[in-house]
Amino acid sequence: MDLSNITKMDSAIVLGIVNEKLRLECNSFEELISQYEIDADKIEKQMDSLGYQYDPLTNQFKSHSR
Secondary structure, three states: OOOOOHHHOOHHHHHHHHHHHHHHOOOOHHHHHHHHOOOHHHHHHHHHHHOEEEEOOOOEEEEOOO
């Protein structure tokens, strides 16, 4: 899947795609960013707008309280 325009997609869809890639293909957020050459800050901001942040223990974006 081409993730070059991922930051232009709906945030809820991005959440699903990113968590799937983390679960099936990448052992860390850093590996995902490197493998797909995407901007970490943009993804983190996009996930934060939904109320999610990366949890390295579970290797996924999880809901956080605001």
